Amino acid sequence: MRLYPEQIAKQIKAGLAPCYFVYGDEPLLKQEALDELRQAARAQGFDERHKFDADEGLDWDAIFDASQSLSLFSSRQIIELTLPDKLDRTASDRLKELLGQCHQDLLLLISGPRLNQQQQKTAWYKALAAAGPVVPVFTPDARQLARWLEQRLGRHGLAAEPDALHWLTLAFEGNLLAAAGEIEKLALLELPQPLTLATLQQQVQPHYHFNPFQLIDPLLQGKVKRGCRILLQLRQEGVEAGMLCHLLAKELNTLHGLQAALATGQSFPQAAGSLQIWSSRQPLMQSALSRLPAPKLSALSTLLAAADAAVAEFDDDTAWRWLYALCVGFFDEKPPIILP
Template identity: 65%
Template sequence: MRLYPEKLAHHLQAGLAPCYFIYGDEPLLKLEALDMLRQCARNNGFDDHLRFDAPNLEWDDIFSASQSLSLFSQRQIIELALPEKLDKNSAQRLGELLKQCHPDLLLLITGPKLNQQQQKSAWFSAISQAGPVILVNTPEGSHWLRWLQQRIKQHGLQIDNDGVQWLSLAFEGNLLALNGELEKLALQQLPSPLSLALLQEQVQPHHQFNPFQLFDPLLEGKVKRATRILLQLRAEGIEAGMLCHLFARELTPLIHMQLGLTAGQSFSKLAAELHIWSSRQGLVQSALQRLPLAKLQQLQAMLGAADVAVANFEEDEAWRWLYSLCVGFLDGKKMGINP
């Protein structure tokens, strides 16, 4: 059963399930979900609490803990933090542990962001049958703005529209820092609604992006957002060479697919051959409809120029080419610059 983080409080009104799996890449949402579950468990008499962390999960110790209770408690919480990849032995032992769930044992399992293959695994299926699974990814696009507005309201604040937009740009990708700033604002006696000027006086921006967040906006043609992410990645110290490698991983399949479509092959067959996840196929189709082969080949040549600049230690030149490359995803018109 899949459960969204914002629905967890309502779910808990009906009581605790024997097992919860919280996974994803958003630390604030993961921490808040865990805290809510721990508090609910304590309110229901789960006083004994043990935690086991990756990468060194000692399964014999975990099983021993799950089969014994302290002298002072009849109900027990066991927390497991799973590693990035679960080996065969761990997957098997986890499946065995899930079969031991009972009303006096609560399993709180956390994990990283999972790919599609991991979500189709037997161990993930076993966890899903044992209790709710809660995906905690960083909200993006309209979901991010909606989350921000809800969090502002939750802290009892009122902020004008310009202020909300500024916060959405100043803290995109960094929910922990944003929540901390909202908590501080809520403790101060400031005029309401908070204006943009006042926020800029009181709050220090904390953007945070990872390189993989750059490519979905590019595939959608959202160049303004993509270039903003690119500039922030540079400010955060990401190397141009790393981005060149990631751009090649995105561009090469696009060119292969455009060649295949031109030759009469179906999109679904090409997507399967190139192992493009179903969740991204809509984005890829959008890009292919907008970017003809000639434009994609020009973008590839620009990437080659960025690669040469990296090899020659011309960092500024490499970043200029990467910026132009992002702009090139806007439409199918050939650009007036040549590598």
């Protein structure tokens, strides 16, 4: 059963499941989900806790010893296990064996990184999903972030005017941990309510953060202003231009492949299926193709080749200039700007 973080409180009222798997790339939401489960478990007598972390190496024998031992001071225990990015065959088999030992006095709290669709088809993931709720935690997009910030402010007795709330979403996009800390500070200041834009700009230091993968979707959607903002922030955060060239090359190659398949008379679903494009990404690709004809895609590939050549020559400034021109070029079918 899939369970989202905001649904945990309702689910545990009906009783704790024997196992929970919390996974994703948002550290604050992951930590709070695990804390909520720990608190519920303590309230139900799970007083003993053993923690095992993949970063320190997984000693499966020690995990099994802990799961089978009983303390003199507690008859109920929690086994916490942090999984690595990948599980080999042995680890997968041992995990499935551990899941088979679940009982009412043993709670397994398992956490892991963000998983792609292929990983969610593995035997070990399916075993986790069968043993108890799986709880994905993802960084909210701009629309979801506004709702999250509004709820977070309300939790601390605060409210914000619409323009102030919009500013907060820009100031903390991709960094919920910093947003939570700033909101706690605001609650201590006893400021007039609702919070105004001027008040927030005076009291709050922006801490937004992006990862390279967040650059792709705005470009496919034609949201060039947002894409360029992300690109400039990625450079400021020290992301390598070569890494972005690799990601963008993959997307452009996919668009070229789709366009070639459509030219042969295939339908879009057929073309997307043959290229193994996830169903969730197909609308983005279709939107981009409707805006970017073949000559424009070829021109964008030329810009990318220029950026890649600058990377090979260790000319970082020129590489970033070409990448910026490439991002702008995703806006419409007009020929892109060629840098001097």
